Amino acid sequence: MSNPLDSDPGSELFAGYEAELKLVQADLSQQLDQIPDLLGEPRKAAIGKAERALDEASELLGQMRIEKQNIPSRTRNSVNVRFRNFESDIDAAKRKLKSLTDDRSALFGDRYSDLAPSDAVINQRQQLLSGTERLQRSSGRLMESQRIANETESVGASTLANLQTQRETILHTRETLLHSETQVERSVKTLRGMARRMATNRIITVAIITVLVLLILAVIISKFR
Numbered sequence: 001m002s003n004p005l006d007s008d009p010g011s012e013l014f015a016g017y018e019a020e021l022k023l024v025q026a027d028l029s030q031q032l033d034q035i036p037d038l039l040g041e042p043r044k045a046a047i048g049k050a051e052r053a054l055d056e057a058s059e060l061l062g063q064m065r066i067e068k069q070n071i072p073s074r075t076r077n078s079v080n081v082r083f084r085n086f087e088s089d090i091d092a093a094k095r096k097l098k099s100l101t102d103d104r105s106a107l108f109g110d111r112y113s114d115l116a117p118s119d120a121v122i123n124q125r126q127q128l129l130s131g132t133e134r135l136q137r138s139s140g141r142l143m144e145s146q147r148i149a150n151e152t153e154s155v156g157a158s159t160l161a162n163l164q165t166q167r168e169t170i171l172h173t174r175e176t177l178l179h180s181e182t183q184v185e186r187s188v189k190t191l192r193g194m195a196r197r198m199a200t201n202r203i204i205t206v207a208i209i210t211v212l213v214l215l216i217l218a219v220i221i222s223k224f225r
Contacts, residue, residue, distance in 0.1 A: 014067040021060040028053040035100045048126045057090050
């Protein structure tokens with residue numbers, strides 16, 4: 001079933017982050033379920049993976065917190081409820097991971113009392129790898145944001161070009177209408193002149209016919225005298 005948010009302007013990014021967060025949550029839940037059954041190095045590795053998943057989830061929540069401000073108000077209430085549920089789930093996962101991390105006897109086994117230097121090196125390496133992964137994810141999101149910005153710029157330029165073309169068309173149409181109006185005025189003046197000439201010609205014709213009739217009558221009368 002499609003997400004109703006997908007059809008609202010400004011909600012596409014939020015829906016994408018939400019889908020990504022669900023995948024991260026599923027991976028995080030799997031890691032948390034595996035940790036209690038592990039000891040020593042496998043347990044530390046699983047905890048490291050869970051911490052990285054939590055970091056990624058926190059970053060996604062931050063992006064969602066920004067993007068939900070762009071969602072139309074008619075759907076923002078339901079989005080806020082889902083966002084708070086995500087926050088609650090992530091907080092619960094953090095508490096669970098902390099409790100598992102605090103169980104040092106399971107984490108370090110027999111070496112709990114005295115960590116070897118190699119353990120410290122491994123921890124530093126895991127932290128470095130975690131930082132590198134976070135940096136890569138952030139770089140990917142920045143590149144995606146830049147791509148969206150470039151697409152938006154292209155759409156804006158295309159829209160401006162279309163508006164310019166429409167403006168030129170409107171101006172051309174206006175000039176054509178003004179020219180047509182001038183031609184109509186000239187035609188009206190010409191028709192009025194023709195009407196006046198026709199009226200004059202009609203009067204002259206009637207006068208000529210009247211004179212001719214009078215002359216004929218005069219001729220006829222003069223013959224009968």
